[in-house]
Amino acid sequence: xxxxxxxxxxxxxxxxxxxxxxxxxxxxxxxxxxxxxxxxxxxxxxxxxxxxxxxxxxxxxxxxxxxxxxxxxxxxxxxxxxxxxxxxxxxxxxxxxxxxxxxxxxxxxxxxxxxxxxxxxxxxxxxxxxxxxxxxxxxxxxxxxxxxxxxxxxxxxxxxxxxxxxxxxxxxxxxxxxxxxxxxxxxxxxxxxxxxxxxxxxxxxxxxxxxxxxxxxxxxxxxxxxxxxxxxxxxxxxxxxxxxxxxxxxxxxxxxxxxxxxxxxxxxxxxxxxxxxxxxxxxxxxxxxxxxxxxxxxxxxxxxxxxxxxxxxxxxxxxxxxxxxxxxxxxxxxxxxxxxxxxxxxxxxxxxxxxxxxxxxxxxxxxxxxxxxxxx
Ligand code: GMT
Numbered sequence: 001x002x003x004x005x006x007x008x009x010x011x012x013x014x015x016x017x018x019x020x021x022x023x024x025x026x027x028x029x030x031x032x033x034x035x036x037x038x039x040x041x042x043x044x045x046x047x048x049x050x051x052x053x054x055x056x057x058x059x060x061x062x063x064x065x066x067x068x069x070x071x072x073x074x075x076x077x078x079x080x081x082x083x084x085x086x087x088x089x090x091x092x093x094x095x096x097x098x099x100x101x102x103x104x105x106x107x108x109x110x111x112x113x114x115x116x117x118x119x120x121x122x123x124x125x126x127x128x129x130x131x132x133x134x135x136x137x138x139x140x141x142x143x144x145x146x147x148x149x150x151x152x153x154x155x156x157x158x159x160x161x162x163x164x165x166x167x168x169x170x171x172x173x174x175x176x177x178x179x180x181x182x183x184x185x186x187x188x189x190x191x192x193x194x195x196x197x198x199x200x201x202x203x204x205x206x207x208x209x210x211x212x213x214x215x216x217x218x219x220x221x222x223x224x225x226x227x228x229x230x231x232x233x234x235x236x237x238x239x240x241x242x243x244x245x246x247x248x249x250x251x252x253x254x255x256x257x258x259x260x261x262x263x264x265x266x267x268x269x270x271x272x273x274x275x276x277x278x279x280x281x282x283x284x285x286x287x288x289x290x291x292x293x294x295x296x297x298x299x300x301x302x303x304x305x306x307x308x309x310x311x312x313x314x315x316x317x318x319x320x321x322x323x324x325x326x327x328x329x330x331x332x333x334x335x336x337x338x339x340x341x342x343x344x345x346x347x348x349x350x351x352x353x354x355x356x357x358x359x360x361x362x363x364x365x366x367x368x369x370x371x372x373x374x375x376x
Contacts, residue, residue, distance in 0.1 A: 003369050004033045006081055008074065008102070009093040011042040013235075013261060014206065015286040016120035019150070019173050020093040021045050026176070026362045028052045035081055037090075039070070055081050071097040078105035082113050089369050091116045092144075095123040096133060099140030114372035116365075117144040119154055119168070121283030122210075125304070128161045138162040145372040148365075151305025154283040169368065172308070174361035175289045175352055179266055182295030182349055186270035192232075192257055194271070199229040199335045202272045202291070204265070207237025210281040212301075215322060217243045219276065221250045222328040227335050231256045232268065269294035273341065274334055280321055282306050289356055292348035297334050297341060299327060309356075315348035 005027060009020030021044040024034040028051035035053045036042060045054065057077045059068040074097065078090055082105060090105060090113060092098035099117040106113050117140065127133050141147050141164055148171045149155045155168045194200060201220060205211040213233075220231045233243075233256060240258070247253040262268060269275075275291035277300045284305040288298050292309075298316035300306040312318040317330040334341055370376075 001366075001370065002031050002033070003027075003088045003366075003373075004035070004085055005369070006035045006037050006078060006085075006087045006090045007093070008037050008078065008090065008098045009042065011036075011038040011040045013043060015173070015284070016093045016118075017042055018044055018286060019120070020091075020118075022174070022176060022358070023091075023362065023365060024052065025049065026358055027365070030362065030366075033085070035085055035087065037074070037077055037081055039074075053085075071101050072104075074098070075101040075104035075108070078102060079108040082109045087113060088373055089114050089116055091118065091365075091369075093118045094120050095137050095140050096127055099144055100136060103140060103143045114145040114369075115143070116146045116148065116368055116372055117141060118171070119147065119149040119158060119283075121150065121154060121281070121304070124149075124154060124158045124161060125281045125283065126210075128158070134162060138164050141168075142166050146368050148368060150284040151308050153305045153308065157283075157304075169364075171361060171364045171368070172356055173284050173286050173289060174356050174358045175293045176358045177293055177353070180269070180290050180293035181266070182270075182293075182345070184266055184270040184294070186267040188264075188268055189271045192230075194230055197228065199227055199273045200232060200271050201229055201274045201276060201331070202232040202234065202268065202296075203276045204234040204287045204290075205237065205277070205279075206235055207233075207239040207243075209239065210279055211237075211239070212278045212280055212322070213239045213243045214246055215278040215324060215327070216276050217246050217250070217252075217256075218324050219278070219327045219331065220256070221252055222324060223331050223335070224252060224255055226332055229255070229335070232259055232272070233257065234259045234262050234265070234268065236261055265290055266294055269296050272296045274299065274331055275316075276327070276331070277301070277306065278319075278321070278327065279303065279306075285309055289352060292356075293352045295345040295349050297344035297348060299330055299334070311347075311351070315344050315351050
Protein backbone atom coordinates (compact mmCIF):
# COMPACT_ATOMS: atom_id res chain seq x y z
CA UNK A 1 0.00 0.00 0.00
CA UNK A 2 1.36 3.44 -0.94
CA UNK A 3 0.29 6.42 1.16
CA UNK A 4 0.21 10.17 0.71
CA UNK A 5 1.79 11.58 3.85
CA UNK A 6 2.23 15.14 5.08
CA UNK A 7 5.17 15.52 7.47
CA UNK A 8 5.61 18.47 9.81
CA UNK A 9 8.66 19.01 12.01
CA UNK A 10 11.05 21.69 13.18
CA UNK A 11 13.26 22.06 10.12
CA UNK A 12 16.40 23.31 11.87
CA UNK A 13 19.18 21.28 13.48
CA UNK A 14 17.74 18.98 16.17
CA UNK A 15 17.00 15.31 16.68
CA UNK A 16 13.27 15.47 16.00
CA UNK A 17 13.77 17.28 12.69
CA UNK A 18 16.48 14.82 11.67
CA UNK A 19 14.28 11.80 12.43
CA UNK A 20 11.27 13.33 10.64
CA UNK A 21 13.31 14.20 7.55
CA UNK A 22 15.12 10.88 7.34
CA UNK A 23 11.79 9.08 7.76
CA UNK A 24 10.26 11.14 4.95
CA UNK A 25 13.20 10.36 2.67
CA UNK A 26 12.99 6.64 3.45
CA UNK A 27 9.20 6.57 2.90
CA UNK A 28 9.65 8.34 -0.44
CA UNK A 29 12.26 5.77 -1.47
CA UNK A 30 9.68 3.08 -0.78
CA UNK A 31 7.23 4.77 -3.15
CA UNK A 32 5.05 6.75 -0.73
CA UNK A 33 4.30 10.36 -1.65
CA UNK A 34 5.75 12.65 1.02
CA UNK A 35 4.84 16.32 1.51
CA UNK A 36 6.96 18.27 3.98
CA UNK A 37 4.87 21.11 5.44
CA UNK A 38 7.36 23.21 7.41
CA UNK A 39 8.49 26.78 8.04
CA UNK A 40 11.61 26.30 5.91
CA UNK A 41 13.21 23.47 4.02
CA UNK A 42 14.40 20.80 6.51
CA UNK A 43 18.19 20.98 6.71
CA UNK A 44 18.65 17.28 5.98
CA UNK A 45 16.43 17.42 2.91
CA UNK A 46 19.25 17.36 0.41
CA UNK A 47 19.07 15.84 -3.04
CA UNK A 48 15.95 15.22 -5.05
CA UNK A 49 13.46 12.45 -4.90
CA UNK A 50 10.51 12.35 -7.23
CA UNK A 51 8.17 11.48 -4.35
CA UNK A 52 9.17 14.37 -2.09
CA UNK A 53 7.47 17.77 -2.07
CA UNK A 54 8.08 20.79 0.11
CA UNK A 55 5.42 23.31 1.12
CA UNK A 56 6.57 26.36 3.02
CA UNK A 57 4.39 27.76 5.79
CA UNK A 58 4.35 31.53 5.48
CA UNK A 59 3.11 33.81 8.21
CA UNK A 60 2.01 37.24 7.11
CA UNK A 61 2.76 40.21 9.34
CA UNK A 62 -0.11 42.53 10.21
CA UNK A 63 0.25 45.42 12.60
CA UNK A 64 -2.68 44.10 14.62
CA UNK A 65 -0.71 40.96 15.52
CA UNK A 66 1.64 41.31 18.43
CA UNK A 67 2.80 37.73 17.73
CA UNK A 68 2.63 36.23 14.22
CA UNK A 69 0.11 33.33 14.37
CA UNK A 70 2.37 30.52 13.11
CA UNK A 71 0.18 27.72 14.49
CA UNK A 72 -2.85 28.95 12.55
CA UNK A 73 -0.83 29.48 9.37
CA UNK A 74 0.52 25.93 9.74
CA UNK A 75 -2.97 24.46 10.25
CA UNK A 76 -4.22 26.36 7.23
CA UNK A 77 -1.31 25.13 5.07
CA UNK A 78 -1.83 21.55 6.31
CA UNK A 79 -5.52 21.72 5.37
CA UNK A 80 -4.75 23.26 1.97
CA UNK A 81 -2.18 20.58 1.08
CA UNK A 82 -4.26 17.76 2.53
CA UNK A 83 -7.24 18.73 0.38
CA UNK A 84 -5.32 19.48 -2.80
CA UNK A 85 -3.03 16.44 -2.65
CA UNK A 86 -5.63 14.15 -1.06
CA UNK A 87 -3.33 13.24 1.81
CA UNK A 88 -4.10 10.14 3.86
CA UNK A 89 -1.97 11.04 6.86
CA UNK A 90 -0.54 14.07 8.62
CA UNK A 91 2.47 12.86 10.59
CA UNK A 92 3.61 15.54 13.02
CA UNK A 93 6.85 15.42 14.98
CA UNK A 94 6.90 17.21 18.34
CA UNK A 95 3.56 17.79 20.04
CA UNK A 96 3.57 21.57 20.34
CA UNK A 97 2.24 23.22 18.27
CA UNK A 98 2.21 20.60 15.53
CA UNK A 99 -0.36 18.19 16.99
CA UNK A 100 -2.73 21.09 17.66
CA UNK A 101 -2.34 22.52 14.15
CA UNK A 102 -2.94 19.04 12.73
CA UNK A 103 -6.11 18.71 14.81
CA UNK A 104 -7.38 21.99 13.37
CA UNK A 105 -6.48 20.90 9.84
CA UNK A 106 -8.34 17.63 10.30
CA UNK A 107 -11.42 19.52 11.53
CA UNK A 108 -11.27 21.55 8.31
CA UNK A 109 -10.62 18.62 5.95
CA UNK A 110 -12.67 15.79 7.40
CA UNK A 111 -12.23 12.64 9.42
CA UNK A 112 -10.75 10.66 6.52
CA UNK A 113 -7.50 12.55 7.18
CA UNK A 114 -5.64 10.76 9.96
CA UNK A 115 -3.21 12.41 12.38
CA UNK A 116 -0.15 10.60 13.72
CA UNK A 117 1.86 12.40 16.39
CA UNK A 118 5.39 11.41 17.35
CA UNK A 119 6.65 12.62 20.71
CA UNK A 120 10.37 13.29 20.81
CA UNK A 121 11.22 14.30 24.36
CA UNK A 122 11.33 17.90 25.46
CA UNK A 123 7.78 18.35 24.12
CA UNK A 124 6.85 16.25 27.18
CA UNK A 125 9.79 16.30 29.59
CA UNK A 126 10.15 20.09 29.54
CA UNK A 127 6.95 21.61 28.08
CA UNK A 128 4.76 19.05 29.87
CA UNK A 129 5.69 20.70 33.17
CA UNK A 130 4.48 24.11 31.99
CA UNK A 131 0.92 24.56 33.30
CA UNK A 132 0.14 26.94 30.45
CA UNK A 133 0.84 24.15 27.93
CA UNK A 134 0.22 20.78 29.58
CA UNK A 135 -3.55 20.62 29.01
CA UNK A 136 -3.02 21.59 25.38
CA UNK A 137 -0.35 18.90 24.92
CA UNK A 138 -2.72 16.30 26.41
CA UNK A 139 -5.48 17.50 24.08
CA UNK A 140 -3.19 17.20 21.04
CA UNK A 141 -2.18 13.70 22.06
CA UNK A 142 -5.70 12.49 22.80
CA UNK A 143 -7.11 13.87 19.56
CA UNK A 144 -4.39 12.28 17.43
CA UNK A 145 -5.45 9.06 15.72
CA UNK A 146 -2.16 7.40 16.65
CA UNK A 147 0.64 8.50 18.92
CA UNK A 148 4.18 7.20 19.01
CA UNK A 149 7.13 8.05 21.24
CA UNK A 150 10.81 7.37 20.71
CA UNK A 151 11.37 5.24 23.84
CA UNK A 152 9.43 3.23 26.42
CA UNK A 153 10.61 5.71 29.00
CA UNK A 154 9.02 8.60 27.09
CA UNK A 155 5.75 6.66 26.79
CA UNK A 156 5.70 6.19 30.56
CA UNK A 157 6.69 9.77 31.33
CA UNK A 158 3.95 11.06 29.01
CA UNK A 159 1.28 8.87 30.57
CA UNK A 160 2.36 9.73 34.12
CA UNK A 161 2.93 13.43 33.65
CA UNK A 162 -0.17 14.16 31.57
CA UNK A 163 -2.39 11.56 33.24
CA UNK A 164 -3.49 10.23 29.89
CA UNK A 165 -4.54 6.69 29.06
CA UNK A 166 -4.00 7.23 25.36
CA UNK A 167 -2.31 4.23 23.81
CA UNK A 168 1.21 5.33 22.81
CA UNK A 169 3.45 3.00 20.81
CA UNK A 170 7.20 3.04 21.15
CA UNK A 171 8.96 3.39 17.82
CA UNK A 172 12.67 3.85 18.34
CA UNK A 173 14.82 6.23 16.37
CA UNK A 174 16.80 4.73 13.52
CA UNK A 175 19.91 5.23 11.46
CA UNK A 176 20.74 4.81 7.81
CA UNK A 177 23.79 2.55 7.60
CA UNK A 178 24.48 3.80 4.08
CA UNK A 179 25.51 7.04 5.74
CA UNK A 180 26.77 5.84 9.13
CA UNK A 181 29.10 2.84 9.06
CA UNK A 182 32.44 1.90 10.63
CA UNK A 183 35.89 2.56 9.23
CA UNK A 184 35.02 5.32 6.81
CA UNK A 185 37.78 7.22 5.06
CA UNK A 186 38.52 10.36 7.05
CA UNK A 187 41.21 13.01 6.97
CA UNK A 188 39.97 14.72 10.13
CA UNK A 189 42.89 13.47 12.27
CA UNK A 190 45.42 15.29 10.11
CA UNK A 191 43.14 18.27 9.55
CA UNK A 192 42.66 18.74 13.30
CA UNK A 193 46.31 18.09 14.14
CA UNK A 194 45.62 14.99 16.24
CA UNK A 195 48.50 12.52 16.40
CA UNK A 196 47.98 8.84 15.59
CA UNK A 197 48.58 7.83 19.20
CA UNK A 198 46.14 10.26 20.80
CA UNK A 199 42.72 8.95 21.84
CA UNK A 200 39.74 10.94 20.59
CA UNK A 201 36.61 11.53 22.67
CA UNK A 202 33.55 13.23 21.20
CA UNK A 203 30.44 14.96 22.49
CA UNK A 204 27.74 16.14 20.08
CA UNK A 205 24.81 18.22 21.28
CA UNK A 206 22.91 21.49 21.21
CA UNK A 207 24.74 22.54 24.41
CA UNK A 208 21.58 23.27 26.32
CA UNK A 209 21.51 22.85 30.09
CA UNK A 210 19.91 19.38 29.93
CA UNK A 211 22.99 18.05 28.11
CA UNK A 212 25.21 18.73 31.16
CA UNK A 213 28.17 19.78 29.01
CA UNK A 214 30.13 20.87 32.15
CA UNK A 215 30.11 17.19 33.21
CA UNK A 216 31.69 16.31 29.86
CA UNK A 217 34.49 18.83 30.46
CA UNK A 218 35.02 17.70 34.04
CA UNK A 219 35.16 14.04 32.99
CA UNK A 220 37.59 14.84 30.19
CA UNK A 221 39.74 16.79 32.63
CA UNK A 222 40.06 13.65 34.74
CA UNK A 223 40.54 11.31 31.75
CA UNK A 224 43.32 13.37 30.10
CA UNK A 225 45.37 13.18 33.31
CA UNK A 226 45.87 9.46 32.57
CA UNK A 227 45.41 9.26 28.83
CA UNK A 228 46.89 11.33 26.03
CA UNK A 229 43.63 12.44 24.46
CA UNK A 230 41.63 15.22 22.83
CA UNK A 231 37.97 16.15 23.13
CA UNK A 232 35.89 17.10 20.09
CA UNK A 233 32.82 19.22 20.78
CA UNK A 234 30.31 19.35 17.93
CA UNK A 235 27.26 21.63 17.87
CA UNK A 236 26.25 25.08 19.00
CA UNK A 237 24.30 26.24 22.02
CA UNK A 238 24.03 28.44 25.09
CA UNK A 239 26.42 26.48 27.35
CA UNK A 240 29.42 26.75 25.00
CA UNK A 241 30.79 29.96 26.58
CA UNK A 242 30.28 28.40 30.03
CA UNK A 243 32.35 25.33 29.22
CA UNK A 244 35.00 27.34 27.41
CA UNK A 245 35.54 29.26 30.67
CA UNK A 246 35.55 26.00 32.61
CA UNK A 247 38.13 24.43 30.28
CA UNK A 248 40.31 27.55 30.48
CA UNK A 249 40.19 27.44 34.28
CA UNK A 250 41.14 23.77 34.24
CA UNK A 251 43.98 24.47 31.80
CA UNK A 252 42.73 22.04 29.14
CA UNK A 253 41.30 24.36 26.49
CA UNK A 254 44.18 23.50 24.12
CA UNK A 255 43.11 19.83 24.21
CA UNK A 256 39.53 20.65 23.18
CA UNK A 257 38.45 21.23 19.57
CA UNK A 258 35.30 23.30 19.29
CA UNK A 259 33.97 22.34 15.88
CA UNK A 260 30.56 24.05 15.80
CA UNK A 261 27.81 22.51 13.66
CA UNK A 262 29.19 19.88 11.31
CA UNK A 263 27.68 17.98 8.42
CA UNK A 264 30.29 15.22 8.03
CA UNK A 265 29.48 13.53 11.34
CA UNK A 266 30.24 9.98 10.12
CA UNK A 267 33.73 11.05 9.02
CA UNK A 268 34.33 12.72 12.39
CA UNK A 269 33.15 9.62 14.23
CA UNK A 270 35.55 7.54 12.15
CA UNK A 271 38.47 9.01 14.14
CA UNK A 272 36.77 8.72 17.56
CA UNK A 273 37.40 6.16 20.28
CA UNK A 274 34.58 7.10 22.66
CA UNK A 275 31.41 9.15 22.74
CA UNK A 276 30.01 10.82 25.87
CA UNK A 277 26.35 11.75 26.41
CA UNK A 278 25.89 12.77 30.04
CA UNK A 279 22.47 14.47 29.86
CA UNK A 280 19.97 14.89 32.68
CA UNK A 281 17.05 14.51 30.24
CA UNK A 282 17.27 12.44 27.08
CA UNK A 283 14.29 10.60 25.65
CA UNK A 284 16.48 8.58 23.28
CA UNK A 285 19.81 10.12 22.26
CA UNK A 286 19.99 9.91 18.46
CA UNK A 287 23.67 10.90 18.60
CA UNK A 288 24.35 7.62 20.44
CA UNK A 289 23.03 5.70 17.44
CA UNK A 290 25.21 7.68 15.07
CA UNK A 291 28.28 6.75 17.14
CA UNK A 292 27.25 3.12 17.53
CA UNK A 293 26.64 2.72 13.79
CA UNK A 294 30.21 3.95 13.25
CA UNK A 295 31.53 1.42 15.77
CA UNK A 296 32.24 3.93 18.54
CA UNK A 297 31.54 2.78 22.13
CA UNK A 298 29.38 5.14 24.18
CA UNK A 299 29.03 6.24 27.79
CA UNK A 300 25.68 7.67 28.84
CA UNK A 301 23.77 8.53 31.98
CA UNK A 302 21.11 6.32 33.54
CA UNK A 303 18.25 8.60 32.59
CA UNK A 304 15.32 8.68 30.13
CA UNK A 305 15.66 6.40 27.12
CA UNK A 306 19.46 6.10 27.25
CA UNK A 307 19.39 2.65 28.92
CA UNK A 308 17.22 1.44 26.01
CA UNK A 309 20.06 2.34 23.63
CA UNK A 310 23.16 1.50 25.67
CA UNK A 311 23.44 -2.01 27.09
CA UNK A 312 25.68 -1.57 30.09
CA UNK A 313 28.98 -3.36 29.54
CA UNK A 314 28.08 -4.38 25.96
CA UNK A 315 28.22 -1.38 23.62
CA UNK A 316 29.39 1.02 26.31
CA UNK A 317 28.58 1.87 29.89
CA UNK A 318 25.73 3.50 31.78
CA UNK A 319 26.82 5.75 34.66
CA UNK A 320 24.85 7.59 37.33
CA UNK A 321 24.02 11.20 36.44
CA UNK A 322 26.81 13.57 37.46
CA UNK A 323 29.04 10.78 38.77
CA UNK A 324 32.32 12.04 37.27
CA UNK A 325 34.38 9.42 39.09
CA UNK A 326 32.48 6.51 37.61
CA UNK A 327 32.36 8.12 34.13
CA UNK A 328 36.14 8.65 34.25
CA UNK A 329 36.79 5.10 35.42
CA UNK A 330 34.64 3.62 32.65
CA UNK A 331 36.14 5.88 29.99
CA UNK A 332 39.68 4.89 30.96
CA UNK A 333 38.64 1.24 30.90
CA UNK A 334 37.36 1.57 27.31
CA UNK A 335 40.34 3.62 26.16
CA UNK A 336 43.01 1.34 27.61
CA UNK A 337 41.61 -2.14 27.02
CA UNK A 338 41.88 -2.74 23.26
CA UNK A 339 40.03 -6.05 23.42
CA UNK A 340 37.10 -4.51 25.30
CA UNK A 341 37.04 -1.58 22.86
CA UNK A 342 36.93 -3.92 19.88
CA UNK A 343 34.15 -6.04 21.43
CA UNK A 344 32.06 -2.99 22.29
CA UNK A 345 32.58 -1.53 18.85
CA UNK A 346 31.38 -4.73 17.15
CA UNK A 347 28.45 -5.12 19.55
CA UNK A 348 27.41 -1.52 18.86
CA UNK A 349 27.31 -2.04 15.09
CA UNK A 350 25.33 -5.28 15.46
CA UNK A 351 22.88 -3.71 17.89
CA UNK A 352 22.17 -0.88 15.47
CA UNK A 353 21.52 -3.41 12.70
CA UNK A 354 19.22 -5.52 14.87
CA UNK A 355 17.28 -2.93 16.85
CA UNK A 356 17.54 0.42 15.10
CA UNK A 357 17.83 -0.30 11.40
CA UNK A 358 16.06 2.13 9.09
CA UNK A 359 14.14 -0.61 7.26
CA UNK A 360 12.79 -2.15 10.44
CA UNK A 361 11.68 1.17 11.94
CA UNK A 362 10.17 2.51 8.72
CA UNK A 363 8.03 -0.67 8.54
CA UNK A 364 6.78 0.09 12.06
CA UNK A 365 5.69 3.58 11.00
CA UNK A 366 3.97 2.14 7.91
CA UNK A 367 2.13 -0.21 10.21
CA UNK A 368 1.00 2.73 12.39
CA UNK A 369 -0.30 4.51 9.26
CA UNK A 370 -2.18 1.36 8.28
CA UNK A 371 -3.74 1.08 11.74
CA UNK A 372 -4.74 4.78 11.72
CA UNK A 373 -6.41 4.45 8.32
CA UNK A 374 -8.20 1.22 9.20
CA UNK A 375 -9.31 2.57 12.58
CA UNK A 376 -7.49 -0.27 14.37
O1 GMT B 1 18.26 16.80 21.88
C1 GMT B 1 17.55 17.79 21.87
O2 GMT B 1 17.45 18.57 22.81
C2 GMT B 1 16.73 18.09 20.63
C3 GMT B 1 15.47 17.31 20.70
C4 GMT B 1 14.54 17.61 19.55
O3 GMT B 1 13.35 17.66 19.80
O4 GMT B 1 14.96 17.78 18.43
O5 GMT B 1 15.81 15.93 20.75
C5 GMT B 1 14.83 15.04 21.25
O6 GMT B 1 14.45 14.21 20.15
C6 GMT B 1 15.49 13.36 19.64
C7 GMT B 1 14.92 12.60 18.44
O7 GMT B 1 13.87 11.77 18.79
C8 GMT B 1 15.96 12.41 20.74
O8 GMT B 1 16.97 11.57 20.23
C9 GMT B 1 16.52 13.25 21.91
O9 GMT B 1 16.87 12.37 22.95
C10 GMT B 1 15.45 14.22 22.39
N1 GMT B 1 16.05 15.13 23.37
C11 GMT B 1 15.71 15.13 24.67
O10 GMT B 1 14.90 14.35 25.16
C12 GMT B 1 16.41 16.12 25.53
